Amino acid sequence: MISAGNDVVSLAAIDITRTNQYKFYSKILSEAEIPLYNKFSLARIPFEIFVWLLWSVKESAYKFLQRSEPRLLFTPVKFEVVNLRLPHNCSLSPFNYPIHEGKGFKEISHIQSTIKFADNTLHACSVLYSELIHTVANSGDDFNNLLWGVKKIGSDDSEAQSAGVRSFLLERIKKECGNNFRVEKNNNGCPVLLSAAADFPIPVSLSHHGCFVGYSFMKPGNLDSDGLREQSTGSPES
């Protein structure tokens, strides 16, 4: 599927005391996942951030699967994170970007994870800063054509979040392929990018929490700076 789920967590909006209580984190983490914290402990990353990182990974994986299974319910402990790989010198640095965008994660320090859910194996990449966690999840481990972004907006109001994430996404698609796209929801309530020039919608994933908004989508192979073109199997002149 050409899609990618994403999720953002504003660390200013979490309840640190509650997150560290067993009754809270046991509704997100399975017993098997708790030892994964050891690596984070060595990197001096607090437990509450580990909990919300796994939440973000699981929610991204759920959003990826929900697009093809609209009736899927989100049960965090059933999305099992089986592997976490931290970057070298993993630490909590401040988020000093007006916007933070990328295509894949090759040049960016990130945490890789593998998630199992029923018969599915998913992969995720997360960026971690002292203010936020942003994750994208995909069925494959090739993120090279995955476009993603996260930014801080001026308000945590739900209308501001909704407008902010859409304008952020449209600015990116404008940079990538022109400005004739709009965001709508498909019959299952999942967001898609549509264009008069496009013969098919581009699935996108939107997220917001607190004052942060994020997006992700897979760049179709025929998306270029002139817009979305239908790939032709005949000669260009015919």
Place this chain on the structure above:
Amino acid sequence: MTRTEILNELKKVISPYTVNKDQLANIDEQTDLIKDLKINSANLVDIIIDAEAKYDIEIDYDSADKMVNVGTCIDVISEKMNEKA
């Protein structure tokens, strides 16, 4: 407790996690927690834990994942209260 009584108490549980107070005052069993009340999914665990404390029940994760709208929240709370009785 009747479903109406649970609903009225549930409004108090949900209230800290939504800014849509007008919508909260007029919720019915079809009201969706995320789509209608604009509750962030990250707060759903808070609501489950607050409901557990409010009604002195334990909500397992198979039940918790059904709590997507007001009606299903009442179903789960009612079921768990009956199990305890």
